[in-house]
Amino acid sequence: MPKLLVYATLFCIVFSRAAATYAVGRGLIAGASRMRMTAKMQGARYRQACELVARFGAPVVSLCFLTVGFQTMVLLASGGLRMPLRKFLPALAVGSVLWALLYGTVGFVGFHALRVVWEFSPLLCAIAVCLLLAASIGYVLYRRIRSRESAHSKTDQYVSESVAE
Numbered sequence: 001m002p003k004l005l006v007y008a009t010l011f012c013i014v015f016s017r018a019a020a021t022y023a024v025g026r027g028l029i030a031g032a033s034r035m036r037m038t039a040k041m042q043g044a045r046y047r048q049a050c051e052l053v054a055r056f057g058a059p060v061v062s063l064c065f066l067t068v069g070f071q072t073m074v075l076l077a078s079g080g081l082r083m084p085l086r087k088f089l090p091a092l093a094v095g096s097v098l099w100a101l102l103y104g105t106v107g108f109v110g111f112h113a114l115r116v117v118w119e120f121s122p123l124l125c126a127i128a129v130c131l132l133l134a135a136s137i138g139y140v141l142y143r144r145i146r147s148r149e150s151a152h153s154k155t156d157q158y159v160s161e162s163v164a165e
Contacts (some may be wrong), residue, residue: 003104010100014065018075018092025079049073053081058091065095066102 052060053074061083064074078088118125 003108006107007100007104010104011096014099015092015096018065018071018096021072021075022079022083022088022092025076026082028076028080045070045073046077049077050081053077053083057083058087061088061091062095062098065099 049064049070060074061078064071067074114125114129117128
């Protein structure tokens with residue numbers, strides 16, 4: 001597949017996803033109390049994203065595409081803060097280009113490396129893929145456990161402070 005077609009496809013995918021996330025953020029302001037997303041919008045990461053977008057504006061939107069995880073919060077915050085489309089769309093276009101180039105390049109390099117390892121030893125390639133998958137799953141589980149522990153400790157702290165009063 002030609003690289004330009006890959007980049008264009010990745011651009012379209014991320015542009016559409018990011019625009020939809022912005023629209024969800026805009027729509028959640030009216031119906032936030034009825035949505036499950038309300039919990040995310042009350043979290044520290046969302047507040048941090050709101051502060052960054054309110055302070056720096058469109059450049060934060062463009063640069064959020066170079067992050068993993070925080071990108072969604074910035075896009076939701078942009079919609080929630082009702083960033084004007086005349087500022088959001090150019091920032092979205094720049095960020096989408098950055099994302100497409102980054103993931104397209106890393107993807108090409110990754111697939112090439114995978115092909116080289118496969119040609120050397122299919123068994124070694126399968127082991128490497130399994131290790132990467134296990135490490136990814138382990139990381140996600142670790143983050144979830146830490147997040148729950150943090151939430152429980154905050155709840156325990158609040159309860160102990162309430163009892164002390």
